Amino acid sequence: MKNIFVQGAISPDDIAKSIANHSSKTDIGAHELFLGQIRADEVEGRAVAAIEYTAYEEMALKKMATIREVLFTKYRLICMHVYHSLGKVHTGELCLFVFVSSRHRKDAQQACQEIVEQIKKELPIWGKEIFEDDTHQWKKNN
Template structure:
């Protein structure tokens, strides 16, 4: 009987801590069939805007829809690549400049699948997930962020 996969909560309140990333990596040391990992870390930049410099981003989401969409993306990427593991974490709430807001981690027997899957996941998350970022500027203005 096949195991039924259900949507996992990918959201983290605030910044993603380096400890969470380290712990996730360490948890895979017992999975000896893995030969390669690929990791993407998205960090908030101090972009200069017309009305000031970005000091933080406030992330919001239509959570139920976002979790379903993340599940669909995960399933499609699992079907396309021979992965052992896949983890996605995205921040909600305020994340300051220099802090991490996205953590995508893929593992497989061989590096190529892990690297390609990780890259595809990041692109699809940015393009398809109903998550929005409002840039908070040092001038106290707020500007909706455009994903690139």
């Protein structure tokens, strides 16, 4: 099982390296990516400063392996990379990176969208919103 979790924010440099590493794979015709970023939402008059992510890692990794297997069967994918933050991620920082490659754009686009939706709905990952006044509450996924 591939570990999808990284501590803290996902580095834009790591994303750039991941994309650059695919330039030698000449059977790829399309890449689709999704970047999740922490918003400075206002909730009941309080501004979100960060989200602290926790997960039931073993279960999440098993579920992600199943999702990966199903999507490689459903779509004609060449590569799939998923990284999700654990720990505190501040507003403006990246918390989710999904990168899918295929021969044709439709497979990459559809698979990427489906992965993001399944991660949000099916993986046991929770976020605690931390507000600028140091109060906090569990985030509700939208």
